[in-house]
Every structure is written in structure tokens, then in C-alpha cells.
Amino acid sequence: MPVIKKVINDPKQVAKESLEGLVLAYHGKVRILEDCSSIVRTDLPQGKVGLLVGGGSGHEPLFAGFVGENLADGSVNGNVFAAPSPDKILCATQAIDQGKGVLYLYGNYAGDNMNFDIAAELAADLDIETRTVRIWDDVASAPPERIEDRRGIAGDLFVIKVAGAAAASVSTLDDLFRITTKARDYTRSIGVALSPGSIPETGEYTFELGPDEIEIGMGLHGEQGVSRGKLIPADELVDSMIDRILEDMPLEQNDKVCVLINNLGASTMMELLIVNRRVMQRFSDDGIKVHDTLIGSFCTSQEMAGFSISLLKLDDELEKYYDTPADSFALKTR
Amino acid sequence: MSVTELTLEQTQQMMLYVSQKMQESKDLLSHADQVIGDGDHGIGMARGFESVEEKLSHSSYLNCGELFKSVGMTLLSTIGGAAGAVFGSLFMGMGKGLSDAQVINETNLSVALQAGLELIQKRGGAKVGDKTMIDALSPAVDAASDGKDLSMGEFLDKISLAAEEGKEKTKDMVSKIGKSKTQGERSLGFPDPGAISVTLIFKFMHEYVRSIQ
Numbered sequence: 019m020p021v022i023k024k025v026i027n028d029p030k031q032v033a034k035e036s037l038e039g040l041v042l043a044y045h046g047k048v049r050i051l052e053d054c055s056s057i058v059r060t061d062l063p064q065g066k067v068g069l070l071v072g073g074g075s076g077h078e079p080l081f082a083g084f085v086g087e088n089l090a091d092g093s094v095n096g097n098v099f100a101a102p103s104p105d106k107i108l109c110a111t112q113a114i115d116q117g118k119g120v121l122y123l124y125g126n127y128a129g130d131n132m133n134f135d136i137a138a139e140l141a142a143d144l145d146i147e148t149r150t151v152r153i154w155d156d157v158a159s160a161p162p163e164r165i166e167d168r169r170g171i172a173g174d175l176f177v178i179k180v181a182g183a184a185a186a187s188v189s190t191l192d193d194l195f196r197i198t199t200k201a202r203d204y205t206r207s208i209g210v211a212l213s214p215g216s217i218p219e220t221g222e223y224t225f226e227l228g229p230d231e232i233e234i235g236m237g238l239h240g241e242q243g244v245s246r247g248k249l250i251p252a253d254e255l256v257d258s259m260i261d262r263i264l265e266d267m268p269l270e271q272n273d274k275v276c277v278l279i280n281n282l283g284a285s286t287m288m289e290l291l292i293v294n295r296r297v298m299q300r301f302s303d304d305g306i307k308v309h310d311t312l313i314g315s316f317c318t319s320q321e322m323a324g325f326s327i328s329l330l331k332l333d334d335e336l337e338k339y340y341d342t343p344a345d346s347f348a349l350k351t352r
Numbered sequence: 353m354s355v356t357e358l359t360l361e362q363t364q365q366m367m368l369y370v371s372q373k374m375q376e377s378k379d380l381l382s383h384a385d386q387v388i389g390d391g392d393h394g395i396g397m398a399r400g401f402e403s404v405e406e407k408l409s410h411s412s413y414l415n416c417g418e419l420f421k422s423v424g425m426t427l428l429s430t431i432g433g434a435a436g437a438v439f440g441s442l443f444m445g446m447g448k449g450l451s452d453a454q455v456i457n458e459t460n461l462s463v464a465l466q467a468g469l470e471l472i473q474k475r476g477g478a479k480v481g482d483k484t485m486i487d488a489l490s491p492a493v494d495a496a497s498d499g500k501d502l503s504m505g506e507f508l509d510k511i512s513l514a515a516e517e518g519k520e521k522t523k524d525m526v527s528k529i530g531k532s533k534t535q536g537e538r539s540l541g542f543p544d545p546g547a548i549s550v551t552l553i554f555k556f557m558h559e560y561v562r563s564i565q
Contacts, residue, residue, distance in 0.1 A: 100433030129434030
């Protein structure tokens with residue numbers, strides 16, 4: 019097997035050093051919480067309802083790249099592909115809380131669930147109110163009747179976008195919980211992997227794929243997907259992925275959606291644009307209105323090649339929050 | 353001479369030995385996890401037990417309960433992920449069960465293991481048969497509770513064997529929880545990495561006790 023090349027210093031320090039680099043790129047808009055692997059906005063408005071996102075590192079710019087005005091108030095980051103621990107989550111919670119409570123928003127994985135739940139108990143002991151929304155947008159990871167078993171993937175971005183805008187305008191944690199839950203329920207994704215990513219500390223790939231093989235539904239950590247097959251032309255691949263999403267969340271003529279074509283790491287913008295071409299053809303044929311399109315690296319898995327397609331179905335309320343200007347490292351909108 | 357209990361100091365030495373051996377098991381655990389999960393189990397466990405070794409080398413404790421709680425807190429805050437919550441809870445629960453005990457023996461270790469299992473189940477919601485570390489821990493807890501008047505060596509041997517048998521059975525199970533659950537049938541034939549870790553922890557405890565006999 020060829021040596022895996024990565025530009026790093028010390029494999030054990032990659033999460034810490036990448037977070038430090040990210041903070042420097044924010045130019046003062048966020049501060050780092052030493053010993054808590056967390057970042058928090060420096061311009062946090064007084065008295066606002068808090069929004070904390072987080073999860074394992076290695077998916078940059080998710081999650082820490084989405085902290086800022088009308089987005090998350092802070093992000094707590096674990097080691098590569100591992101959930102942050104409760105003490106670190108609590109530390110970020112305390113830094114964010116303005117007396118109105120904090121919403122925990124993260125991808126639905128056993129590790130994140132347990133660690134955030136323990137943190138929520140610790141926060142309750144300090145009289146900080148928390149609520150939790152787990153993102154489960156990956157349609158390939160479980161059937162609809164077990165939707166609460168699904169993983170959170172790139173659709174995280176849509177939910178964080180809406181939740182961030184809502185958190186800036188609502189006055190109670192309950193309102194933020196309701197709107198965020200709706201955004202989560204209106205989001206669906208599916209991914210495909212062409213070649214694996216590797217964890218810096220092991221220096222080994224997280225899975226193996228044959229030279230001409232792809233795997234639809236492959237998880238962000240190399241969890242096996244739903245179907246493995248030969249590489250097929252882009253249009254055919256996109257059709258099968260869109261079909262799976264629409265089976266799960268049917269869309270009607272004149273429905274409005276936002277589209278995210280997310281790079282899992284090593285795919286090229288050229289390929290993503292070819293994907294988007296087919297996605298837009300499909301929606302144009304079906305009379306579905308595409309309100310906004312995001313294309314790029316938002317939720318990655320190291321050097322995994324492949325992409326995911328995410329849809330956020332809009333209603334008037336979600337559209338209002340989606341259109342609210344946002345300012346962070348990885349997402350700036352007007 | 354057969355040992356029937358471990359002093360606080362011996363218990364601390366035992367956990368130091370377990371910490372060193374768990375770090376040496378890093379590659380074995382990572383490879384087991386690559387087959388059915390995301391391949392990072394060994395890294396996490398090694399990182400956690402490296403911190404435990406560091407902590408235990410520079411701390412002294414008033415009782416065994418405090419010692420185990422400290423191991424649990426350290427694992428919880430340094431492993432991260434699901435493994436941190438689960439293995440942290442195991443030792444924190446054991447610490448609660450041991451309370452202010454000055455020695456560990458068959459009787460209080462049996463109570464402690466039960467308390468550890470209960471705390472994990474409260475967190476993760478995993479049941480026997482879900483292909484998790486519970487499938488190795490639960491039979492070990494059962495084995496611990498029905499032993500009578502065994503030496504520490506015999507007692508830990510019995511627990512290790514029960515855990516090992518439970519771990520072997522996870523090969524015939526389909527993952528129902530954690531990152532490997534979405535693989536369904538594809539997880540068949542491979543043991544759960546967390547169950548391997550449980551087996552190793554008991555095995556290393558047993559090795560330590562044999563070394564002082």
C-alpha cells in the first residue's frame with residue numbers, strides 16, 4: 019500500500035493545530051477556550067438564546083467553520099472522528115449561556131449522543147437549561163421507520179444555517195428547538211464514496227474500495243453504505259441518488275428546495291459541477307424550484323473522494339431564516 | 353500463595369499495569385475496528401489509558417472508590433466518542449460501587465461491576481445481543497456474582513473467561529448500535545471491538561494478580 023501523504027506536524031496534534039489555524043483565520047471574531055477544544059464568538063450578543071454545535075474533528079470546515087453572526091455561537095470539537103467529551107461540552111455551554119439556555123445541535127451518532135447527554139445533565143446541575151436536536155439527514159443509513167437511527171452528514175449545514183438565524187431572533191429556547199427540529203425534518207442527504215479517507219493517527223484508510231468500485235451511502239467515517247457497485251456515468255449516479263431522496267421526502271411541483279453538493283474531500287469542483295448540472299435538470303423537469311445552490315467542501319472526511327447531495331425543503335418560515343445573512347469562516351451569505 | 357484481596361496500593365498498581373497493556377493493544381483494537389467500524393477504537397483507548405497511566409503515576413487515593421472514579425473521569429475526558437462515555441461510565445460506576453473500600457475482593461468487585469454495567473446501560477441503551485461491549489461485560493458481571501470464596505486469581509480468571517466467551521458470541525451478531533450498526537449483516541463474523549477491550553481489561557487484571565501471587 020502506498021504511503022499516505024498528509025501535511026501535518028504531529029499526528030496526535032492535528033485536531034488542536036487545525037482548530038488554532040481556524041481561529042486565526044477568523045481574525046478576532048471567535049476566541050478559543052483553552053483546554054476545552056472549543057471556540058466561541060467574541061461578539062456574542064447579550065441575552066440571546068445559545069446555539070452550540072459540535073462533533074468529532076476531521077470533517078473540516080464542519081463544525082467549527084460555522085460559528086459566527088446568525089450561525090452557531092460556539093463549537094466543541096473532539097479528536098479526529100471522535101465525539102467531544104462531556105467536560106469540554108460543559109465548558110463551551112457555560113461560555114455561551116446568556117441565561118436563556120443553550121440548544122445542542124449535532125449529528126446523530128452514539129458517541130455524540132452519550133457525551134452531549136452527560137454534558138446536559140452536568141449543565142442542569144449548574145442551572146443551565148439545554149435542549150437537544152440530533153441531525154439525521156442520511157437517507158441511506160436506516161429506513162424511514164427508524165429515522166432516529168440515521169446518521170447526520172452534510173445536511174448539518176442547512177440545519178445549522180436555519181438554527182443560527184433563528185437563534186439570533188427568537189426569545190426562547192423552546193422556539194429555537196421547534197424551528198431547528200423543523201429544519202432537521204425538512205433536510206435529506208445521500209452520499210457516494212469513490213475512494214477512502216485516512217485517519218492521521220493510524221496512517222491507514224478507513225475502508226477499502228476496488229479500483230473501479232463506488233459505494234452509495236458510505237458514511238463520513240467509512241461506515242459501510244447501502245450498495246457497492248461499478249463506477250457509472252455521473253448522470254446515472256445522480257439519478258439513483260436523487261431517486262432515493264425523493265422516495266424518502268416526496269416533492270411536488272412548485273415546491274422550493276435548497277441544494278447542497280458537498281465534496282467529501284478529494285473530488286474536484288469540475289465533478290461537483292457536472293453533478294449539479296444533472297440535479298438541476300431533474301428538478302427543472304419536475305417543476306421543482308431551486309431557491310439556492312451551495313457547491314463545495316462543507317462536510318468532509320479527510321481525503322475521501324466522493325460527494326453528497328443534500329436538500330432542504332423550504333416553507334415560508336424556513337425560507338426567512340435561510341435567507342438571513344450569515345457570517346462565518348466557511349459560510350458567508352448576504 | 354493465593355491472594356484473596358488486593359490492597360489499595362496493589363489495586364492502583366493493577367490499574368497501572370492494565371493501562372500500559374491497553375496502550376500496547378492499540379493496533380490490535382484499531383484493526384478489529386477497521387473491519388466493522390471506523391478504525392479509531394485503538395487510538396482512543398490508547399490515548400485514554402495513556403492519560404490514566406499518567407494520572408495514576410502522580411496521584412494517591414484515599415480509597416478504591418476514588419481510584420476507580422478517577423480512572424473513569426480520565427477515560428471519559430480523554431478517549432472521547434462513544435468509547436469514552438462507555439468505558440468512562442464503567443469505571444465511574446465501579447468507583448461508586450466500591451465506595452470507601454480499602455481493599456478489593458470478590459464480594460465488592462462483584463457489586464462494583466454490576467454498578468458499572470448499570471451506569472453504561474443508562475447512557476447507551478444497548479442490550480445484550482446488540483453487538484457492543486455489553487455482550488462481553490454482562491456475562492462477566494453474571495460470572496462475578498455467582499462465585500464463592502475464590503482467590504482473586506481464580507475470580508478474575510472466571511470473569512475473563514466469561515467476557516471472552518461473550519466477545520466470541522458477538523461474531524454471530526449483527527450491529528444494532530454505534531457507527532457499525534448501519535452495516536447490518538456485513539458485521540457478521542467479526543467480534544465487536546468494544547467487547548475485545550472489555551476482555552483485554554479483565555485479562556490484564558488477571559495477569560497482574562498472577563504476577564504477585
